[in-house]
Amino acid sequence: MPRIRLEADGPVVTLHLANPPMNAFDSAQRRELAAAARELTDAQDVRAVVLYGGERLFAAGADIKALAAMGPEEVRRWNRALQRTFDEIARLPMPVVAALTGYALGGGLELALCADYRVTADDVLLGQPEVQLGIIPGSGGTQRLTRLVGPARAKNLLMTGRRVDAQEALRIGLVDEVVPPESVYPDALAYAKRLAAGxxxxxxxxxxxxxxxxxxxxxxxxxxxxxxxxxxxxxxxxxxxxxxxxxxGPGKARFGDPVPDGGDTDRDDTKGPTT
Structure with a gap:
């Protein structure tokens, strides 16, 4: 069964994590994610991407059982490959919107940090709990988190490994929009369609x-x-x-191909969807 699905809706593609029960990052999912990143990078008709883990959760991090069985050299190679793959997501040429439900922990949050905009459920829990295992984040957590929320807040989250709820995440700038769980994916998709029309x-x-x-x-x-x-x-x-x-006059231009139904291109605001 595929662990990554690419689902097209006009010029917007949803990159759907599909590795139940927790969407944990094992080597197979990492390889599929890398292949999806390369496909999206080269796609001529994709104008925005949504990262989505499903209605239940986004992703709960790495496969800890597999990690625990690795030696230092093996884990170094594994981590280098995962870091490179996440960097490929971060470097996608089109806007990337993350739709976060349930949990985004460890590698799950690191993947969400690769997005340009994060829409999250009001009951979501986010965190980098690696320190509680005696290790540190290895796929961008120490770097992208610091750039997003600042050094002091990043150190607090990284050093304690605590989980952050949706309202705190919004307050510190870790996420950009908080909505009811059932609205996360539709709102993320609508914003991606708005950007795709640009x-x-x-x-x-x-x-x-x-x-x-x-x-x-x-x-x-x-x-x-x-x-x-x-x-x-x-x-x-x-x-x-x-x-x-x-x-x-301003705001009337129509760029590229017409956006499909659902893309609101007549809005006058310059921000994302309303929180």
């Missing part, structure tokens, strides 16, 4: 500028921004957007 090259450039410029000196980030700005200026979407603004 200019693909500009969205990719924004993602690259924020993700890579934020790790550099301001002067380096500004140079990156300038280069990306110049690059997107010559795209068909830029021509469409500029012409539409001059002829019809």
């Amino acid at each position: 200019p693909a090259a500009a969205l990719e450039a924004i993602k690259e500028a924020v993700d890579h410029g934020g790790d550099a000196a301001v002067s380096t980030g500004l140079a990156l921004e300038r280069s990306l700005f110049t690059g997107v200026f010559g795209t068909a979407d830029a021509a469409t957007g500029l012409r539409s603004f001059l002829e019809h």
